[in-house]
Amino acid sequence: MTIERQIVKDQLLRYYHQMVLIREFEGESYRQYMQKNIRGFLHAYSGQEAVGVGIIGELENQDYVVSHYRDHGHAIAKGVNVNSVMAELFGKSTGTSRGKGGSMHLFDVGKRFMGGYAIVAGQIPIAVGLSLAAKEIDKEAIVVCFLGDGAMQEGEFHESMNLSSIWKLPLLFVIENNLYGMGADVAQTLAIHDEIYKFANGYKMASDKVDGMDLFEVRAAAQKAIGLVRSGEGPYLLEAQTYRFRGHSISDPANYRPEIEVSYWMSRDPIEMLKTRLIKEDMVSQEDLDAIHKLVESEIVEAVNFAEKSPFPSADELYQNVVSGSGE
Amino acid sequence: MPEMNYREAMNRALREALDENETAYIMGEDIGPYGGTYAVTRGLYDEYGPSRIKDAPLSESVIVGAGIGSAIVGMKPIIEIMTINFSLLAMDQIVNHAAKLRYMSAGQIEIPLIIRMVTGGGAQLGATHSQNFEGWFASVPGLTVVAPATPYDALGLFRASRDTRDPVIFVEHALLYSLRGDVPEEHYMVPIGRADVKKSGKDVTIVSHSRMVHVAMGAAQELEQIGISVEIVDLRSLRPLDMDTVIKSVEKTHNAIVLEETWKTGGFGGEIASQIVELGFNFLDSPVMRIGGEDVPAPYTHVLEGLAFPDIGRVVKGVRSLLDR
Numbered sequence: 031m032t033i034e035r036q037i038v039k040d041q042l043l044r045y046y047h048q049m050v051l052i053r054e055f056e057g058e059s060y061r062q063y064m065q066k067n068i069r070g071f072l073h074a075y076s077g078q079e080a081v082g083v084g085i086i087g088e089l090e091n092q093d094y095v096v097s098h099y100r101d102h103g104h105a106i107a108k109g110v111n112v113n114s115v116m117a118e119l120f121g122k123s124t125g126t127s128r129g130k131g132g133s134m135h136l137f138d139v140g141k142r143f144m145g146g147y148a149i150v151a152g153q154i155p156i157a158v159g160l161s162l163a164a165k166e167i168d169k170e171a172i173v174v175c176f177l178g179d180g181a182m183q184e185g186e187f188h189e190s191m192n193l194s195s196i197w198k199l200p201l202l203f204v205i206e207n208n209l210y211g212m213g214a215d216v217a218q219t220l221a222i223h224d225e226i227y228k229f230a231n232g233y234k235m236a237s238d239k240v241d242g243m244d245l246f247e248v249r250a251a252a253q254k255a256i257g258l259v260r261s262g263e264g265p266y267l268l269e270a271q272t273y274r275f276r277g278h279s280i281s282d283p284a285n286y287r288p289e290i291e292v293s294y295w296m297s298r299d300p301i302e303m304l305k306t307r308l309i310k311e312d313m314v315s316q317e318d319l320d321a322i323h324k325l326v327e328s329e330i331v332e333a334v335n336f337a338e339k340s341p342f343p344s345a346d347e348l349y350q351n352v353v354s355g356s357g358e
Numbered sequence: 359m360p361e362m363n364y365r366e367a368m369n370r371a372l373r374e375a376l377d378e379n380e381t382a383y384i385m386g387e388d389i390g391p392y393g394g395t396y397a398v399t400r401g402l403y404d405e406y407g408p409s410r411i412k413d414a415p416l417s418e419s420v421i422v423g424a425g426i427g428s429a430i431v432g433m434k435p436i437i438e439i440m441t442i443n444f445s446l447l448a449m450d451q452i453v454n455h456a457a458k459l460r461y462m463s464a465g466q467i468e469i470p471l472i473i474r475m476v477t478g479g480g481a482q483l484g485a486t487h488s489q490n491f492e493g494w495f496a497s498v499p500g501l502t503v504v505a506p507a508t509p510y511d512a513l514g515l516f517r518a519s520r521d522t523r524d525p526v527i528f529v530e531h532a533l534l535y536s537l538r539g540d541v542p543e544e545h546y547m548v549p550i551g552r553a554d555v556k557k558s559g560k561d562v563t564i565v566s567h568s569r570m571v572h573v574a575m576g577a578a579q580e581l582e583q584i585g586i587s588v589e590i591v592d593l594r595s596l597r598p599l600d601m602d603t604v605i606k607s608v609e610k611t612h613n614a615i616v617l618e619e620t621w622k623t624g625g626f627g628g629e630i631a632s633q634i635v636e637l638g639f640n641f642l643d644s645p646v647m648r649i650g651g652e653d654v655p656a657p658y659t660h661v662l663e664g665l666a667f668p669d670i671g672r673v674v675k676g677v678r679s680l681l682d683r
Contacts, residue, residue, distance in 0.1 A: 166433070354468065
C-alpha cells in the first residue's frame with residue numbers, strides 16, 4: 031500500500047469511526063434513558079451522521095460550529111470528549127456544562143463547539159455574531175451553523191440570511207433537511223419545500239444541495255462551500271437531504287411518517303452506504319471495520335462507566351454562573 | 359462643575375467605550391449617518407466610520423444575536439435597540455440566550471454585552487411606543503438592568519456597565535435626554551447595584567427609578583410647603599436590586615411609596631413593595647403604597663395620556679392620603 035493510499039484509508043476509517051461512535055452513543059443514551067439515568071428531552075441524530083461528520087471533517091480546528099438541540103453528533107464530530115457528553119446527559123459534574131445544560135445544551139468552547147441551542151433558530155443570530163468577530167478580529171476562522179428545515183420557518187433565519195449576506199460574513203449555513211419539523215411535513219410548512227436551498231436566492235447568497243446520506247458527496251460539497259466562505263466570498267447555504275431514523279425525540283414514535291418513506295431512507299443508512307463502498311472499492315477490509323466497531327463498543331462502555339462514577343454537582347453550584355462571580 | 363444634558367453624557371459614554379477598546383463597536387438601526395432616533399450617536403459615524411458604528415437592517419433579533427455572538431469571542435458590542443418597545447422582537451435572543459448562555463455552559467461562555475434601549479411614555483407616541491419593560495427584564499436571572507435618572511448617573515453607570523462581564527440592559531428614558539446636570543471632568547464611576555438617596559427626608563420614602571425620580575422630586579418640593587419631608591430613593595438598577603438602601607430609608611421614615619411609570623398590575627413596583635414588607639415590616643407605620651401607570655394602553659391625545667401616567671399631582675395626593683395630612 032502506498033503512503034497516499036494509507037493516508038486516505040486512515041482518514042476514511044476516522045470518518046467511519048466517528049459515524050459509528052455517534053450512532054452507538056445515541057443507541058446507548060436511549061438505553062440509559064429507559065433506565066432513568068438520563069431524563070428530560072433527548073433528540074437523536076441517528077440517520078444524519080454523514081452530514082455532521084462530513085462537514086465538520088472539512089473544517090480546521092480554529093473554525094466554529096454552532097448547533098441545534100439535536101447536537102450530540104455535531105459535538106462528537108467536533109472532537110468533544112464522549113465521556114463528558116455522556117456525563118452531561120447523566121447530569122453529572124464532569125459533564126460538558128457540569129450538568130447544567132443537558133442534552134440540548136452541550137458546549138465546549140475550547141474545541142470551538144459553541145453550543146447546542148434548543149430554541150428553534152435561536153442559534154442562527156449568534157452564529158452571525160461569531161462570524162462577524164471571525165471576520166473582524168479573528169480573520170482565520172469561519173463559522174458553520176447547523177439548522178433544520180423547521181428553523182427556516184422562523185424570522186430569525188431570514189434576518190440572519192439578510193444581514194450575513196449584506197456584510198459578507200464567513201458563515202456556512204447547513205440546512206439538515208430531514209423532511210420534518212417535529213412532526214410537521216415540510217410540504218405543509220415551507221413555501222418552497224422541494225428545493226429549499228433556493229431560499230438563498232432571495233438573499234443573493236450562493237447555495238447548493240447535497241445527498242446528506244452519502245459521506246463522499248457531503249465532503250465534496252463541504253469542500254466547495256467552505257472554500258468559498260473562507261475566500262471571503264460571503265456566506266453560503268448548503269442543503270443536506272437527510273432523514274431522522276428515530277422520532278423527533280425519545281418520546282415520539284413518529285407514527286406520522288409513511289412506512290414506505292421510512293424504509294426507503296433506512297435503505298440509505300449513511301453508515302451502511304459508507305461501509306459498502308469502502309469494501310467494494312477495496313479501500314478497507316472487513317477486519318478494519320470490525321476493529322472500529324470493537325473500539326466504539328469499548329468507548330461507549332467507558333463513557334457510561336465514567337458518567338455513572340462521576341458525582342452530581344453539589345448544591346452550592348446552583349447559583350454559580352448566573353452572572354460572573356455569582357454563588358461564590 | 360461642568361453641566362451637560364443626559365444625551366451629551368451618553369454620547370460621551372459611547373465615545374469613551376470606542377476609544378478605550380478597538381474591538382468595541384455600536385450596532386443599531388439608523389445610528390449611522392442619520393445619527394440615531396434620539397441623536398445619542400450623533401457625530402460618531404463621521405468620526406469612527408462604518409465598521410465601528412454599524413448601521414443594521416431592521417432586524418432586532420439578529421442585531422442582538424450578532425452582539426451576543428461577537429461578545430462571546432472577544433468583541434465589546436454596544437447594541438442600540440431604538441426603543442424598548444422593539445425589544446419584544448428580540449426577546450428570544452435577550453431572554454433565552456444572552457441571559458442563559460453563561461449558566462448553561464457552566465461559565466465557558468461570557469457575554470460582555472450592553473444593550474441600550476429607550477424606555478417610557480409621555481411624548482404622545484401612542485400605545486405601541488410608550489411602554490416601560492425594564493421591569494420585565496429585571497425578573498430574568500442572568501441579566502443586569504440599569505436605569506439612570508440623571509446625566510451623572512448615566513455616564514457613571516455606563517462606565518460600570520462596560521466593566522461587567524454579563525449582558526446589561528441599559529435603559530434611557532426618552533424624556534430625560536434634554537435634562538441637564540453636573541458631570542465632572544475627572545473620571546468617576548457609579549457602581550451597579552447601589553441605590554442613591556436623591557433627596558433626604560424624614561416623613562416618607564418614595565422608591566423609584568428613571569424619569570419617575572424627577573416626578574417624585576417635583577412632588578417633594580410641593581409637599582415641603584405643607585411641612586411634609588420626603589426622602590427619595592433612586593434605585594438606579596433594578597437587577598441587582600439594592601434593598602439595603604431602601605430598608606434603611608424606611609427604617610428612618612416609617613412610610614413607603616413605590617412609584618413607577620408602567621402599569622401597576624404586575625409592575626416591578628409590586629416586587630419592591632413586597633420586599634419592603636418582607637424585610638422591613640416592623641419599621642412601617644402604614645401599608646406600603648404603590649403608585650403606577652393606569653392599566654390601559656397609552657392613549658395618544660394629551661388629555662388622556664396625562665391621565666395614564668403618574669404625575670406630580672398624583673404623587674402629592676398619594677403622600678397626603680398615606681400620611682393623612
